[in-house]
Amino acid sequence: MEIVRSNRKSTAAAADSVPALSLYRSAPSLEVRLEEFELYAIDRLRVLKGISDGLSRGKKPDEMEKLVSELWRVNMRHQDANEVMNKDIISHFVLRLVYCRTEDLRKWFLSMETTLFRYRFRLEGSESQRALMTDFNLPYKPLSHAEYEGVKEELSQVARSIGLPHNADSMFFKVHFEEVPELVATRKVFIHKGYAYVAMNQVASLVVTQFRSHLSRALALTNRKWMSSIRDQEKDRLTPIVEAMSSSYLGPDYSQPKESTEISLKDIDQVANSSFPLCMRHLFEKLRETHHLKHGGGCNWGCSSRCRNPSGVGLSLDDALAFWRRMFFDCQVGSERFDKEYAYSIRHNYGKEGKRTDYTPYSCQKIISSTPGTGDHHGCPYRNFSEENLRAALRRMGVGERPMEEVMERVRNRHYQLACTLTFEAVHGTSCDSGVNHPNQYLSLSQRAMQSKVRGSSCPLTNSAVIGDPCVDLGIGDPPTHLPFCRMGNRRRRDKTTSDGRQMDRWAHLPPFLSLVGSRKKMPLTSGDVGRRVNV
Amino acid sequence: MEIDVCPPEQRQPNMSIEGFHADYLKVFYGKLFPHADIFKWMSYGNDGKHPACDQSYFGRREFSFTLDNDIYIRFQSFSNATEMENAIKEKCPFKIDLGAVYSVDPPKRHAYAGNNVFTPVERELVFDIDMSDYDDVRHCCSGADVCSDCWPLMTAAIKVMDTALRDDFGFSHILWVFSGRRGVHCWVCDGRARRLSDEQRSAVADYFRVYKGHENGLKKVSFVGPALHPFLVRSYNDVLKSFFEEDMLPSQSLLANEARYQKILDLIPDESTTSEIRDKWNSNRRSSISKEDVNTARWEQLKHALQSSKQKGLRRCVEEIVFSYTYPRLDIEVSKRMNHLLKAPFCVHPKTGRVCVPIDPRRCDEFDPGKVPTLSELLGELNDMDRVRADSSSGLPAEEWERTSLCRYIRFFRSSFLQPLLKSCKEELEGTYSAKLRQSKDSLGW
Numbered sequence: 001m002e003i004v005r006s007n008r009k010s011t012a013a014a015a016d017s018v019p020a021l022s023l024y025r026s027a028p029s030l031e032v033r034l035e036e037f038e039l040y041a042i043d044r045l046r047v048l049k050g051i052s053d054g055l056s057r058g059k060k061p062d063e064m065e066k067l068v069s070e071l072w073r074v075n076m077r078h079q080d081a082n083e084v085m086n087k088d089i090i091s092h093f094v095l096r097l098v099y100c101r102t103e104d105l106r107k108w109f110l111s112m113e114t115t116l117f118r119y120r121f122r123l124e125g126s127e128s129q130r131a132l133m134t135d136f137n138l139p140y141k142p143l144s145h146a147e148y149e150g151v152k153e154e155l156s157q158v159a160r161s162i163g164l165p166h167n168a169d170s171m172f173f174k175v176h177f178e179e180v181p182e183l184v185a186t187r188k189v190f191i192h193k194g195y196a197y198v199a200m201n202q203v204a205s206l207v208v209t210q211f212r213s214h215l216s217r218a219l220a221l222t223n224r225k226w227m228s229s230i231r232d233q234e235k236d237r238l239t240p241i242v243e244a245m246s247s248s249y250l251g252p253d254y255s256q257p258k259e260s261t262e263i264s265l266k267d268i269d270q271v272a273n274s275s276f277p278l279c280m281r282h283l284f285e286k287l288r289e290t291h292h293l294k295h296g297g298g299c300n301w302g303c304s305s306r307c308r309n310p311s312g313v314g315l316s317l318d319d320a321l322a323f324w325r326r327m328f329f330d331c332q333v334g335s336e337r338f339d340k341e342y343a344y345s346i347r348h349n350y351g352k353e354g355k356r357t358d359y360t361p362y363s364c365q366k367i368i369s370s371t372p373g374t375g376d377h378h379g380c381p382y383r384n385f386s387e388e389n390l391r392a393a394l395r396r397m398g399v400g401e402r403p404m405e406e407v408m409e410r411v412r413n414r415h416y417q418l419a420c421t422l423t424f425e426a427v428h429g430t431s432c433d434s435g436v437n438h439p440n441q442y443l444s445l446s447q448r449a450m451q452s453k454v455r456g457s458s459c460p461l462t463n464s465a466v467i468g469d470p471c472v473d474l475g476i477g478d479p480p481t482h483l484p485f486c487r488m489g490n491r492r493r494r495d496k497t498t499s500d501g502r503q504m505d506r507w508a509h510l511p512p513f514l515s516l517v518g519s520r521k522k523m524p525l526t527s528g529d530v531g532r533r534v535n536v
Numbered sequence: 537m538e539i540d541v542c543p544p545e546q547r548q549p550n551m552s553i554e555g556f557h558a559d560y561l562k563v564f565y566g567k568l569f570p571h572a573d574i575f576k577w578m579s580y581g582n583d584g585k586h587p588a589c590d591q592s593y594f595g596r597r598e599f600s601f602t603l604d605n606d607i608y609i610r611f612q613s614f615s616n617a618t619e620m621e622n623a624i625k626e627k628c629p630f631k632i633d634l635g636a637v638y639s640v641d642p643p644k645r646h647a648y649a650g651n652n653v654f655t656p657v658e659r660e661l662v663f664d665i666d667m668s669d670y671d672d673v674r675h676c677c678s679g680a681d682v683c684s685d686c687w688p689l690m691t692a693a694i695k696v697m698d699t700a701l702r703d704d705f706g707f708s709h710i711l712w713v714f715s716g717r718r719g720v721h722c723w724v725c726d727g728r729a730r731r732l733s734d735e736q737r738s739a740v741a742d743y744f745r746v747y748k749g750h751e752n753g754l755k756k757v758s759f760v761g762p763a764l765h766p767f768l769v770r771s772y773n774d775v776l777k778s779f780f781e782e783d784m785l786p787s788q789s790l791l792a793n794e795a796r797y798q799k800i801l802d803l804i805p806d807e808s809t810t811s812e813i814r815d816k817w818n819s820n821r822r823s824s825i826s827k828e829d830v831n832t833a834r835w836e837q838l839k840h841a842l843q844s845s846k847q848k849g850l851r852r853c854v855e856e857i858v859f860s861y862t863y864p865r866l867d868i869e870v871s872k873r874m875n876h877l878l879k880a881p882f883c884v885h886p887k888t889g890r891v892c893v894p895i896d897p898r899r900c901d902e903f904d905p906g907k908v909p910t911l912s913e914l915l916g917e918l919n920d921m922d923r924v925r926a927d928s929s930s931g932l933p934a935e936e937w938e939r940t941s942l943c944r945y946i947r948f949f950r951s952s953f954l955q956p957l958l959k960s961c962k963e964e965l966e967g968t969y970s971a972k973l974r975q976s977k978d979s980l981g982w
Contacts, residue, residue: 160763177705178732181739187765191743194706194728 021120021128022085023135023211024218027093030086037094038241043075044091045245048112055115056365056437058383058414068119097230097238098245100222110219114212121204129203136210143172143197154190155197162188164201171200180205274427275446277420277439278381278393279367363438364417382407382416399426556889558604558628560911565625568914568937569882570946575617577725577954578634581961583617588969596657598635598642600877601627610635610877611642630886633877635659637730656874661707661729661737663744664870664878665693667718673861675788675796680887682718682905685787690720691900692779693864696771697722697744698897704767705729705740709957711949712895714908716885720895721878725957727964734873741871743767746863756803757859759852771863772855780858781835790861791834794818803857804842806850813841881949884911893945896952909941917941 032040050071054064076091078084092113099109121129133140148155155172159165177196183189183205189196198206231239272284368380381390387408394404403426410419420436428449436442575594576583582593599620600610609627614620624632636656638645645654667686671678676685694712701707701724709725732740746757746768764772784790791797797817801810817834842853870876883892889910895903917940937943 154766157763157766157769161761161765163761177739178728178736181736184736185739185742187743187767190766191704192706193703 021117021124021132022089022092023132023214024089024092025214028086028089030090032090034237036087036090037238038245040087040091041094041098041245043087044095046075047071047116048095048109051112051115052108052365056363056368056417058368058416060414064115065119065122068116069123072116072120094242096219096222097226098242100219100226101242106216106219106223110212110216113215114208117211118204118208121207126200129207133203133207136207138206138210140173140175140206143174147174148172151190151192151197154192155199158188158190158197159199164199173198173200173203173206175206179209181209271447274450275443277436277442278397278423279379280439280443281397282381282393364420364436367439368416380416380420382411382419383414387411394423397423397427399423556884556886556911558630560915561630561884562625562628563915563918564884564911565628567918568940568942569624570937570949571621571624572617573946573949573954574880574882575620576958580725580727580730581958581965584962584965586962586965586969588965588972592641593637596639596641597637598877599623600633600635601629602631602633603627603629611645613642630884632880632883634880635877636874658730659732659874659876661724661732661740662870662876662878663697663722663724663741664715664867665690665697665720665722665864666715666867669865669867672799673788680718684904684906687903687905688779688783688787688901689862691903692775692862694720694722694895694897694900695775696864699770699774700744700767704743709953709960710897711881711953712897712900713881713892714890714895714903714905715879716883716890716892717888718905721881721892723878723881727961737874738872741866741868744864744866745868746859747865757856757863759856759859764855768859772858776858776862780862781832784862785831785835786829789831791817791831791838797834800838800857803860804850804853806845806847809841809845809847809850813838882946891942891945893942894949894953896948909945914940914942 047068051064051068054067059067076084076087078087095109095113099105121132124132174195175198177184177189177191177194180189180196180198180202183196183198183202184191188202189198191197234242272281276284364380368383381393385393390411391404391408394407399407403422407419407422407426410416410422417436420442421432424432424436424442424446428446430449430453432445434441434445436445578597579594582589582591595613595615597613598610599612599614600608601612601624602608612623614623635642636659639653639655639657640648642654648654667674667677667682667690668679670686670689674686674689676683682690698710698712701710701722707724707726707729711723711725713721713723715721759768763769789796790800794817798814801814804810816837839854842850845851870878879892881892881894884890885892889912890905890908891911891914893908918936921936921939937946
């Protein structure tokens, strides 16, 4: 992609002949104004962030489909119809640059772009779906009649098992099972002798796999180019934009909490009682239970050594979080099991020596999406507990009857993080505008709320405390019925006064961190820049 | 009910020598461990003279040893059979684990640190099934213990998995191994299986997963939708149903007393049905003196009640109960990642002294973990042999292992697993080689 500060020389040629959905196989040679470089990317980022939030709320596929098309419609439009396609392509390639730089960024981007692609593909008509399959050079031929007759019993059985209508004239493709891992994982296809029989309405999965592996490779390549040349060549122009966009977005990392409220180990019970989210509490209680079993085998050893060591020193919040981080990482309690897991993690350390093992705590999204095995205690309680158990657990946390119903309502609609947020609000009596995205966030918000209660401050969480907090939702995609996210709009409007005056209209409704991007004083935007190109 | 929970090895007659001893292990590795077969297997045909052979293949395989005192050495590799054999004999590991084949020689990984050059490139698709994961459905033993009443759970697991791996996924080189104490390992060694990515491995592992349960969840298995996937139907009809009804129900006395049948009734979501059945069973306690087994009789009643129920959700319940109790419980994390380690076959389990011998999936019903040779038995056999040899001085076979009870397991490993595997490896090598030749010829022609 060629980028020039101004004087756009060409727009995409022949926009009408291109299908609406791009495969982003190669960067177009377009000239892009620097402002658009940035603005398009931010618009796309809002789409991706919206998707990420939707996923973390456990939205069902049909809800996601609605969400994605709405996000796309709102953010990716352009007054010039010819520009729509360009905006799509440009923003994609800019974000590729932004998100190519570390493993975590690549992973996030890959997963969000793939999700976006999947839903956009599903919205295409079957004609253009076939066209896209051809574009990918997918060598699949529909199943012949004779072959179909041989397996039609099983095919219709699979269709019934996933609640899809099975009609005899629907088309099937016979592919290696390796090519449709997600259909295999969910048993949505019939598999025989190494082949998966993919129905026409499932081809999204095939195409998405291709898209994903293509993008994954491309990101690795872009990363290499970025590291070897682009970063230095562009250090006065694009590099600041690119670096600001991803780092300011991800924001403070709850794996390294900065505020160190001192909690000594003797207080940990009390803190657990008042400030732990349900998932942590459950682990903690289970831990204590097994901990008391003196003959609890490997578990006892592993847990107590972790638990007791800091006791002499006094456990700082950091320690507590570190402790929980480890719990989430490898304490799937169960005595024999722990033994095994623990041994594995040591080996893991061994293997990664010099590379550092990643103990980043799991975010809510990760916890919700992980399915615990038999007898495991981790996982999101709102998702995994039976209703009865959940009610009992919430009652123990001090959630009253009326908020309880609201929580259960969210649980039934699979809005697990909202359920957790409501629990927070019920327990602390304050609102939680940011929503809960991370167990550690819950913990620090709770600590903050309780401190300000002590200080007598009125409503800490709606004031400056959370502003600039990264986990603040972009406020898109959620119907206003979800109370906490509604209030956010008001708060943002207050930000208007603090944001960059020149760009006020443009930036006013954006969350605070974007003002970072808006302050482009660092970047020379003088006319001397015209004509400088980057090849992405 | 009292059930003898003493571990099976204590029932063995000759317990004069203890099951496991580090010194015995030296003799075992020196005389019995099939070094050459393990090398052949891990080479996958690349140790031959064929020009398509990748001579570096075996040397990139990770071995890891657990020594005495739980000292763990990872990322070892050996360039040839002799080197491997010597290292094993010298270090005398309590446990040998096999890892992945990496892009570069594992001990040299530090030279490539940081740029992702050191990555696993091939790995058998492995499964680990552990009896301790079944503790909530077996009443005879718990934890590390197994007996002839609960071992059939493993047999059922092998049957379900083996059939699916062959029929559904089309794999043919599958090795089942007794893990030495309370479980089984499965090695799928087809080229396609070895080259699966982590994502594809996870997909296969998830295909096999029906447990969505949680300790606090009401149900461990839940089937929705009007039909089951053909794989589940086949597993149910061919293996699980009959295993549950004919084997597990009576042997574990699943419906014999209130505590046990309550566990099953808990799996039924309809209160009125369960209370009706509970009342019936509670009052019938004395009258059920018929010759028919009480478990079977009650199961028939339960099935009838559920299947004749007007509530749609309840009809699936019979299947759900059977799956909850009998379906294979995989330690799924082991299968999901290429770089996970798994204990090599023919190791000796340090706690039981039993050798991790292969299991024939076609005859897995006959397998009895209590009859697997232990280290001390094998050494006893070697000693007896020496005595016989001293007495008769007649020519005995050169290979000592052929005179021990380990012989038939090594023979089985060779004839049923290794030979067919190497044959197809050879074909694959030759196939890719001639394809490459053809390609280069074509390009030359132009």
